[in-house]
Amino acid sequence: xxxxxxxxxxxxxxxxxxxxxxxxxxxxxxxxxxxxxxxxxxxxxxxxxxxxxxxxxxxxxxxxxxxxxxxxxxxxxxxxxxxxxxxxxxxxxxxxxxxxxxxxxxxxxxxxxxxxxxxxxxxxxxxxxxxxxxxxxxxxxxxxxxxxxxxxxxxxxxxxxxxxxxxxxxxxxxxxxxxxxxxxxxxxxxxxxxxxxxxxxxxxxxxxxxxxxxxxxxxxxxxxxxxxxxxxxxxxxxxxxxxxxxxxxxxxxxxxxxxxxxxxxxxxxxxxxxxxxxxxxxxxxxxxxxxxxxxxxxxxxxxxxxxxxxxxxxxxxxxxxxxxxxxxxxxxxxxxxxxxxxxxxxxxxxxxxxxxxxxxxxxxxxxxxxxxxxxxxxxxxxxxxxxxxxxxxxxxxxxx
Amino acid sequence: xxxxxxxxxxxxxxxxxxxxxxxxxxxxxxxxxxxxxxxxxxxxxxxxxxxxxxxxxxxxxxxxxxxxxxxxxxxxxxxxxxxxxxxxxxxxxxxxxxxxxxxxxxxxxxxxxxxxxxxxxxxxxxxxxxxxxxxxxxxxxxxxxxxxxxxxxxxxxxxxxxxxxxxxxxxxxxxxxxxxxxxxxxxxxxxxxxxxxxxxxxxxxxxxxxxxxxxxxxxxxxxxxxxxxxxxxxxxxxxxxxxxxxxxxxxxxxxxxxxxxxxxxxxxxxxxxxxxxxxxxxxxxxxxxxxxx
Numbered sequence: 094x095x096x097x098x099x100x101x102x103x104x105x106x107x108x109x110x111x112x113x114x115x116x117x118x119x120x121x122x123x124x125x126x127x128x129x130x131x132x133x134x135x136x137x138x139x140x141x142x143x144x145x146x147x148x149x150x151x152x153x154x155x156x157x158x159x160x161x162x163x164x165x166x167x168x169x170x171x172x173x174x175x176x177x178x179x180x181x182x183x184x185x186x187x188x189x190x191x192x193x194x195x196x197x198x199x200x201x202x203x204x205x206x207x208x209x210x211x212x213x214x215x216x217x218x219x220x221x222x223x224x225x226x227x228x229x230x231x232x233x234x235x236x237x238x239x240x241x242x243x244x245x246x247x248x249x250x251x252x253x254x255x256x257x258x259x260x261x262x263x264x265x266x267x268x269x270x271x272x273x274x275x276x277x278x279x280x281x282x283x284x285x286x287x288x289x290x291x292x293x294x295x296x297x298x299x300x301x302x303x304x305x306x307x308x309x310x311x312x313x314x315x316x317x318x319x320x321x322x323x324x325x326x327x328x329x330x331x332x333x334x335x336x337x338x339x340x341x342x343x344x345x346x347x348x349x350x351x352x353x354x355x356x357x358x359x360x361x362x363x364x365x366x367x368x369x370x371x372x373x374x375x376x377x378x379x380x381x382x383x384x385x386x387x388x389x390x391x392x393x394x395x396x397x398x399x400x401x402x403x404x405x406x407x408x409x410x411x412x413x414x415x416x417x418x419x420x421x422x423x424x425x426x427x428x429x430x431x432x433x434x435x436x437x438x439x440x441x442x443x444x445x446x447x448x449x450x451x452x453x454x455x456x457x458x459x460x461x462x463x464x465x466x467x468x469x470x471x472x473x474x475x476x477x478x479x480x481x482x483x484x485x486x487x488x489x490x491x492x493x
Numbered sequence: 494x495x496x497x498x499x500x501x502x503x504x505x506x507x508x509x510x511x512x513x514x515x516x517x518x519x520x521x522x523x524x525x526x527x528x529x530x531x532x533x534x535x536x537x538x539x540x541x542x543x544x545x546x547x548x549x550x551x552x553x554x555x556x557x558x559x560x561x562x563x564x565x566x567x568x569x570x571x572x573x574x575x576x577x578x579x580x581x582x583x584x585x586x587x588x589x590x591x592x593x594x595x596x597x598x599x600x601x602x603x604x605x606x607x608x609x610x611x612x613x614x615x616x617x618x619x620x621x622x623x624x625x626x627x628x629x630x631x632x633x634x635x636x637x638x639x640x641x642x643x644x645x646x647x648x649x650x651x652x653x654x655x656x657x658x659x660x661x662x663x664x665x666x667x668x669x670x671x672x673x674x675x676x677x678x679x680x681x682x683x684x685x686x687x688x689x690x691x692x693x694x695x696x697x698x699x700x701x702x703x704x705x706x707x708x709x710x711x712x713x714x715x716x717x718x719x720x721x722x723x724x725x726x727x728x729x730x731x732x733x734x735x736x737x738x739x740x741x742x743x744x745x746x747x748x749x750x751x752x753x754x755x756x757x758x759x760x761x762x763x764x765x766x767x768x769x770x771x772x773x774x775x776x777x778x779x780x781x782x783x784x785x786x
Contacts, residue, residue: 131716134617265760294763298711298720301511302755302762305635309504322619326712329621333638333710335629355712357621391616 116159116417118187123149123404126178126203127193127218129167132296132321135351136394137195137218139165143389144401145192147381152408157415161408164188168199170295175199179206189417190215190407193400197221197240197268204233213419215407217399220347221271222482225446229489232419233445234426237399237435238369240271241482242451243346246367246475247316248279250453254472255342255365256313261290262303262327264319272318272346288312293323300327304334308341317345325352332360350392353456353468361468364456370395370435371452371471381434382466392466395435402435403447439477444489451480507635508752514641516748517648518703522725523732523740524652525699528659531735532672532692535585535596539577541722542607543697546573547704548713549611552620562625562709570701577697578690585693586686604719611715619712626709644706651702652741659737668692727770733783743781 125145127137142165149161164186168175175194182188183206191207194200195218207214208230215234216224222241224233259280263269269292277287288310291303304327307315315336317324324345331343348366372382372392381401385393393401410425411417431439436449453473462468484492522544529537550569554560560568580603588595629638659665671678671685679685704718711717728747732739747766754765773781 130612130617132617134612138617292759294760296716296720297763298717299515301514301641302508302752303759305507305511306504306756308636309507322617322712322714322716325619329712330710333624333629333640335636335638339636351616355619355621357623359623360621 125165136349148405172202215403226487244276260312349394448477512749512752516745520744525696527740529696538601541718542604544704545718547701570698573701574694574698578694619714733780739782
């Protein structure tokens, strides 16, 4: 009896020692959480899971000698569901890193849990700049974009190119409000005028009423501070109500290839939007786009490529650090520059912001498009240091 | 007053008209539900999915068979109605002698399955469907797209025709009699089960027709039905379950109320109908046009 308990104690010490030599519990468990059935299912969803799988395959399915496991779940855009999943993953399923998490409200909820329980969170889908501002966490990286960067590009370059009077069509939750506020601030600072704003519920299929108000404002630019199916429906119905023909330009802060595909170039052409990834940047980005299309039949969104890039960088950091302990891995992630299909010369800051180039894009005309999924062209490249909020302005307590 | 609220009268008229257009969809969908409930005593939760199938039917007919909108307007509802009748014959029929709840559960389950299948196949962002009547008329206070005007007219015609057939014709009187005393009607030599199947098919066809009409205005997407159906159920409850005229009038009326809410307080536009439903249930539980059984 005594011998058995001694053996037990010895073996538990052994396993503790082993934890220091490589990933804890002998594997690295990556968990993708996003919207798999709602308005963001196409731009995040199983596409993000597939992109992460590509990063894992690139690493050979193993890191620091341990196998990599991939799981995923649908948070249904509900912060309470997101919290419940995150708690379960961390407490009972030994998840090492949570990836993607679109919907800012859900991302903030998960960030809070990951911070308290000391796990890495790689946000690609979540957009609010609060994640690297007041709510920042030493174990969170926000990879792909944020509301500040979207509005910074649109509010400066967009203002010059599209006109000086703006009207907002805003989705009524944290993400939309943040987007509207950030863009209004930049526009006003650069001499633009805000003629009005209207808020609509998430998943509103009918936009005619809101569009009529936007049309009546006579603003030169109608900014769509929403995403996914909401943006697509708004653009389609704007065509129906003759808004572009009336001389008003539609600007979407966020637009994904699947949205343009769903609209068809006839409805979407000339629309201006912000993007964090240019599929035509170079051979590497083109090769990734092709590989992704071959696997899923769709062009990846910046969020999906960002999920790939974040996990790829995370796995490299574990390799260098020799452990999956969150602070150690984050330290290594901050040291190395990010060069892959998503970003060139990207770097991860202390507040969790990954800084890389952003793009002001325009949807190609039917005559310009060379084939399926060739939908957008770059109007202007916005260098990372100009696009993202300076670290000292975010109010992140860690870097003060 | 208008100036005080920052809303010019032109905008108000525009919103009233838009409310009428949305009301047209509510009216057609709630009419189908009311017809099915009135004759089958089944709360058809598959209605939203059948509306979605109507829209997808139009998309498939165009993309796989090259049949344009006007053909789909006739064909798609017929196809979806046939699928509906198969469901009635094979599944729903077995539940008529049980409580309403069983029919509700079955149709709700079917709706989830259908929606899941379409999402699996076509993704959730939706598919493009071009507007068959581009352009529009400037009414002075608003730009009225031709297609939306067509939707209102088409919906009014369908609603009034349905009401007329059920309330004013011999066929309608058979239908109404069959709801009251199916055994007696059967004794007079009328095939009641077949009549019920056809009625279900008709109700489903109405949902599919609304779906085809919605395809050019909204995105054709697997979730389009579930987004709308909850509102439509509220409309039916407000109008009174099983009341044909009630469904039509409340459909249009609530569309207008919703349109007005979008002007005065847009944030409440998705809840205003449910607030009205709660009030109606408190004051007149059988609905505005319903009679307590």
